[in-house]
Every structure is written in C-alpha cells, then in structure tokens.
Amino acid sequence: MSDTVKKILLASIFSFISLWFWIVLSPNFLHFHETTLFFPYTWTHLKEALCVPGGPARYVAEFFVQFFLFKVPAGIIVTASFLLLQVLSWKLFRIFKEQESMALYAMSFIVPFCAWIYLCIFGNLFTGIVALCGVLAVACSYLVKPRSWTAVIITTILLYWLCGPLAGLFVLLLLAYSILKKKDFGKAALAVAIFAVLPFIWHLCIQYTLKELYIGADYYHEPQHWPLSYFILAFSPLFLCIVIGLLPSIHKGRGATWSFIVSAVAVFLLGWIGVIKNCNPSYERIFKYDNLALHQDWDGILDKANKVPPRSLAEATSVNLALAMKDRLLTDMFLYPQPGPSGLFPDYASGYVIALTSGESVFRAGLLNTARHYAFEEYESYPNYRVSARHMKRVAEIDLINGRYPTARRFLKDLSHTLFYRKWAKTYLQDPGAVSSDPEYARLLQYRDHSEWLFSDSSDDDKREMLRNIVAKDGKYSVPFEYLLAYDLLARDLFSLRTHLFLAGFNGEVPILVQQAVAMFDGAFFEVAPEEQALVSQSVRDEYNEFRTALLEGKTGNEIKSRFGKTYWYYYSQK
C-alpha cells in the first residue's frame, strides 16, 4: 500500500467517524452553537469584529456557525475544520522534522482529536478551532523559508489581531523551531517580545482585561473562565512539534510500517476515548428535545421518549409539551416519569439551558408574556455577551401576536439581515397582520390577554392563575386547559382541580387521568356533585376500588406499581 493510499485511508476513516459523530450521534450539540448566535450581514457587525483582537477569527467562525442550524452542513463544516487542522499539523511536522514518515502522519491527527474533544465540551466555541487553523496556517507558511525582521513584526501583530491570543502559539512555535534548528533565535525572541507587549497596547485601546488579552476571550462561552481543554488544544501542536523535532528519524522499512500502524491505532483509539469521555450525552439529549420542540415535531419527541424515558427536568418538560400539543397530556402523562409541576414549566432561574425548553412550553401554552421574558433573558444574557437570533425571533413572534408592531419591527429588521431568518422576518416586516394567517400564531392569538394583572413568573400559583384566565376566556378544550388541569394533578391539588374542571368542555371522552382524579373525590375528599360523577366511567370507578383494596390489603409497592403505576392514584400516593 503506497503512502498516498495510507494517507487517504486514514483521513477517510477520520472523516467518516467525525461525520458520523456530528451528524448522527451528536448533531444537536452543534445546533446549540447556532442557538446562541446572531450573525447579521451588516457593516456594523463586521466592524465590531474587526475592532478586537481575535475578532476576525470570531467573525469567520460565526459565519460558519450559522450553518449549524442544519445538521449535515454542521457536520461537514466541523469535519472539514478538523481535516484542515490535520493537514496543517502534518505540514508543521514536516517543517520541524524534514522527513516523510507515516508514523508522523498518523500523529498529525492528534491535534484534530484535541479540537474534537474541545468542541465536545459545553461552552467551548468554534472560534477556538478557526483561530487555531489560522495560527497554524500562518506558522506553516512562515516557517517554510527564512523571513525578514519586518516579516516577524508584521506577522505577529497581524496574527494577534486576526486570531487573538492563540497567536501566542505562533511565537512559541517560532521559538521552538529556532531552538531546535539553531537558527533565527533573535527573530523568534522578537516575536515573543512583540506578543508580550501586544495585549498591553490593546488594553489601552479596548476594554478587555489583560487576562482576556493574553489568554483569550472569544473561544468559550464564559469569557472569564479558561477550560483545560482550551489549553490542551492550544499547546498540542507546540508539544507535538517539539517531541517530533527531538525524536530520532524513522527510516523506511518494516519498522516504519509498524510504527505507522501502532501510532495510527493509538492516536485513533485514544482520540476516540477522549471524545467519548468528554462528550456530554445529557446535553445532547436536552438539545435534541429542544430542537424537536422548536420544529414542532411532537411525534418525534414522543418517539424519542418512548425509546428512552426522559431523565432530566428539561426532557420531561419537552415530553409534556408534546403530549399537550397532541391533546394527550391528561391521558398519557404518567407513561413517562413526572418530576412534579416543575416538569410543566421549569423556572427560568434553573439556568439558560432549561429555559430553552421551558420557554418553548410557556409559549405554546399561551403564557405569552412569560415566554417573552424567558426569550428576552436568553437573548441578551449569554455570558459571552452575544445575542441570539433564535430568541430574537421568539421575542418578535410574541410582539407580533401581542400587537406590539413597532417593537416587533425593531427585531424583524435585525433578523432581516441574517441568512436563515431573513425570509421569515421579511414576511412580517411587509405585513405584520399576516400573523393571523399562520395557524400556530392564530391559535396563540386567541390567548392574548388584556387584563392588567401582575404576576411573578417564578411563582407556580401565578402561572396557574394565568392559565386559568386564558381558559376562562377561551372556554374551549385547549393546550392551556390541559396544562391547567395537569398542573393541578401534578401538584396533587384536587381542590383546585375541582374548581377548574368545568372551565372548558372536554372533547368527547373525559381524559382518563381526570377521571381517575375525580374518582378520588368520592368518599375521600368532597361531596361529589352529580356533574362530577358523570365524568367518571364505571370501569375507572371499578379500577379505583381495586386500587384502594390493594392498598388496604397491604400489597407491596412493586405489586401496586406493576398494576397501577401509570395511574393518577399511584402518582398521588407517592408523596
């Protein structure tokens, strides 16, 4: 097998695994990057990027991240960036070790694997990878031939501006190269000196802290925190170049083949283990649910929940939303684990990841101002000070539904400068009244409330009161009605359930969980009114009697669970 074939084979294997991982296993994790992004094609946006060190790399990265809205382009972009890193690493290795060794070629996949691990960790941004590509590209083209003193100065200054503090890797590579090759040490020292001074100069001009200017500000979500994965990514090319520079040459022959096989297997195996150890399946699951909810794929959510029951609050929230949207919340709620009323609308304070799913639920349930609150908080409070087009769209949607056209127009104009939100924004910019012709918006329009009642959206009682107001006004069996009764059921508040039962009519048969709850009224809590009695079928009554008998007979928890685990009675008794 020729070396070229080996290279193509190795690159193909890597690409295949990467594409499979990002398109099949973990596409929604990348989608979240897009969720936190607003990328308008405006001069102002570009100018903002050009005014800070690393801004150009951030701009390029964000340009690509907007395509993360779709999983295949996202996977292709990420894989392509990894391959670019591999190609650049390989070039660097050959500069440091003027030898074509296939073992070194296999080792050139270490940097892409580090980038992969870096991207698997929540909060790390694609900017880090783009900046690293930029730094390695410049280092490769710089080191291929002797450069002038002017070139050192200009390259270091420009690279710092283009890629930010990761340019430090460039000067360290220069230094390592000059030491290993025993040449141009003065120029390398000059590059180090320039790099040492540059953050100070920028610090005088812009309001970034020195730490941010030395270590980096735009490579991860929280500017003041520097994850270990970032340092591993940043220093891996330097470390490898030094090691490779010091290693003895591997000559062609049997030993070279074995060293290639061993190093390829080791790099890929350890790299994959690193990826698996560092990726976070729970985030992927939450983002998957979030993505499905965003696209109103309620069947998709329930299919997923049927395969693997929801484990977190955010997942339970999405499943409950899907059930409500399919008019099944009051029949099938207990087919899935229920964390209590907070599984309907988790509080915003729980964190901005949970707020994604919670925001979707309150929006679909008609709690428009609460949804606006959640969306706006998300829109403006990402720790890296960026704003989000997705949340901007949600705020605009709510303002359109609420008839606040001037405010909506403000956001629509911003969105009209983006690539993937433009079409939607332009529709409503031209005709805000078109909101009534969209079936989902038209549904939510019915829930628009004009009563000036103040609520705290961290209060469950207030949320319930808002639902009650919507249902009382609407008078129909609806998503808010399902949520209202589900709230009472999950809160084990039969008194409240009783007051809400007849706020709206049921479509045909009374949902089974409501029947089960009403059956509990009888004899246990209230004097049951005839119209309440009429809600419960004889089979439910019989089943409830069986449940009570089982309890009285002292049957074990497992026995009761296996027989009645999906009933409201079981949930109610598990306080």
Add this chain to the structure above:
Amino acid sequence: MKQLSQSPLTLVAVLLLVSVSLFSCKPTETVSSEDLPPIWPDYVDVTIPEGIAPMNFGPADSLDVKDMRVEIRNHTGKTIMVSRGTATRFPLRMWHRILREETGSFISFQVDMKSENGWTRYIPFKMHISQDPIDYGLTYRLIPPGYQSFGHMGIFERNLSNFHQRELLDTRMVNSGCINCHTQNRTDPSTFSLHIRGAHSATFLKHDGKSECLNTVTDSTKGFFVYPYWHPSGKYIGYSTNATRQSFYTSADKMLESYDEWSDVIVYAVDQHIILRPPQTNRSDRFESWPAFSADGKTLFYSSSQFGRLPRDAKKLHYSLCSIPFDPETGTFGETVDTLLNADRMNSSFNLPRPSYDGKYILVTRSDFGTLQAGHKEADLWIYDLRNGDFHNAGGINGIGQDSFHNWSSNSRWAVVCSRREDGLYTRLYIAHMRDDGTFDKGFLLPQRNPGKYYYELIYSYNTPDFTSGKVQFNRHTVRKMVMSHERQGVEVGTIN
C-alpha cells in the same frame, strides 16, 4: 495634451459637462406636497444649540425612498448647503460654521424625496438655533433593555459637538459586574459616583482629586446605596437604598412593572464617611426614593409613598414630591416635611425630581402610579416652578410613550431625557431646550452620523443620562484596580460633629 487642455474649446466642453451634470442632480418632474417631509429622526421645528453635531436624518423607516435631496437655507432663504443621498451626511465643519452664523435665528430644510413614482417636494421645515450654549457632552449607560438578567453594558461619554463616543467603563473590566448610576456633581467631570454590583460590589467615588471604593452596606441601612444626587458643595451625596423587584403583566399591552419592596433616603457625608439617616426619610410606613438637593443645597427633595404590599399594591403606590430642610454646615435636617405635590390628591405618582441648577424649577416624572417608569407609556415630564408652586406639563420634551430619566445642563437651559417613544422598548436620548416661559421646545433625538442605521442596529438602551461640562476624568485602569482589590472604605450611620 498640454495644448489641448489650454484650448478654449476644451474649456467650453468642460463647462458644458459640468453644467449638464449639475443640472442632472436637480430633481425633474417634481410633485409638490403640502406635507412636512416624512423624515426620521423627527427634527422638524426643533431647537438646537449652536455646538451640536450635524443633525443628520433620512426618510422615515417604512418609506421606500430611492434618493433624497436636502437644501439647507439660512434665515434669508439663501441656500448654504446641499446634501444628496438616501440620508443626509452634513460635513462637520461646514455644519458648525452654519450654526455659528445663524445662532439666534433658524435654518430651514427643503427636502425632496424620490420614490418609484418620481420626486416629491415637501414643504420646508426649520431648526431653530438657540443662543443658549450646551455642555461639552453627555454621559450615559448602554445596556440591553432586559428583565432580571443583565449582560453586556458600559458607561459612555459622548461629545455633543461631534459623534465621538468614549467608553468609560465596560462590564468586562469588572468581571461582568453590573455598573450603574454614573452621576456627576452638576455636570462636573471630576466628581462622580458610580456603582458596581456583583462579585466585586462597590460604590466608586471620585471627588477633590481622590478616588475611593465604598462598601455601603450597614446593618441599619439594609442595602447598597442606589440612586445618587450630589450636594452642590460636593460634601454630601443624597442616596436612596432600594430593594427593587419586578413583576410581569399578563396583558398583551404591558410587559413588566418594577417596584421597590422597601426604600429609604439617606445622605452620605463624603469626607466623614458617615451616613446621615433622618427619621423623616426612613419611615417604616413609607417608601422614600429619588433624593435631590436644591440648587442652594438647603433643601432635600425626594419622592415618598405610603407603604404597600407588593406586587399586590403596585398600582396603588402614588409617590408624592416632598422636601425637607437641610443644613449643609451641620449636616442636620429640619423637622418638617413639606409635600410639594400630593400624589394621592392628584392621583399620580411623581418621581425623579431634578431641580434646575438655577434654582427655578424641578423637572419631575409624572405617571399614573409606581416609582420606576419602565413600561409606563403615560409617564411624562412635568415642571414644578419653585418660585410660585405652578405645576405644568414640560411640553415639547415629552413624546408619545414613556419619558422618564432626565437631567439638566449646567446652565439649566437644556435637559436630556430617556424615552421609549420610537419603538416602545429601546430607550433613546432626547435633548430639549427650555423656553423662557418654563416649558420646553420640541426635543430632538441625540444626533448620529447615520441615525437610521445606528439606532436600528443598536441593541442597547440608553440609561441614566447626564450632561458633562468636560471630558470625564476617568481612568478605567485605576477604577478596575481599585474595584478588583476588595479594599473598601466602610461607612457608618451617625452624625457630623
């Protein structure tokens, strides 16, 4: 070549070309309109100071205008400047020369707009150029118009004679802490108070060339210092201490209500680090907020409301405008509280009193209820005449929509106000000139190089604006160093001996 350029024929040809191109710049087949031009920002009939930056404008947002031609004429009707394009871009030097020449008079604008149907000529409008000078600039905070969370923000200074904006302090510099209420003493750029909240909480004071970071929490004052107002002597600062919360409306028409669950007014003696805590402004049965000293420093104004249970009683809270005598020599207060504007009787709420520095007026926000006016569309500025007790609407400074946080220029002839009149969400700054009759001329939006683009792309609200009579003496590195050091000057409740 040389010969050709010198020939009379070439000269004629060049002249012909120039005149043809000039002629082609003029609108052809122009339809006259009886309306004022639909421009944004609305600068029609505003009064501006001589030193203001070019008042650029463009067609109103919803219009599809292909081209616009604007002629500026002086008071005699002579055309002195022409601008062409989809928005005006008046040259800075020429603009200032024109304003200098026309001070005390007016300039008029003839606007022609080209749409798909051709050119339309609108009736000219005027800008009046006041003889009253305006201060060097403004300071303000830029912050996303949020709910509970806060993200990126910064304190800025803007030179009013051009478009230069300087960032004084960015939230990054204080580890993402909230920075707010940058307040100068009567526009003095060397004396100011600034709060930082978060992990490195402090109140940063600069006065008499000294800088210090205060820890303003004491056992008896419950919370941090909040809304500041300097005593004219610079020896005291009136502060409120507030526990501000938010609740949300179910209504599609309103978004949220901010209120104080409790609030008091204190006076901080700057040199002694003593909090003066008069019982009259620290009552448990009342909410007191928004302190402000009179021009002579002998009266402390503030807003005060009956105690209420919140948010239930939010709409019942009516803040009256009150005053209490203050002796700056001894740091003592008079016994009697005067109610200048009785909120319950007038079924309104009066907040943010800002006495003019000439001692004639108090500019106050009037709304239906409450103390913080975010989302109060009805909030307008009113003027209380300290000389005769007359109380009237402030006039042209108000717009449709919420107008609230305001401050005076050092000569008390101009005022700046935050307003959400454009889109109901993002606050923008309007400056208005005070007439001799005690009302304001029509306010104008803070000019920008390209206001249509600038304001539509700006995702921040303007907040807590104030005039500054010079460049603010602010070294962000010093501030950062002090704030991050955790060294804090303590304060204590007491009296001045």
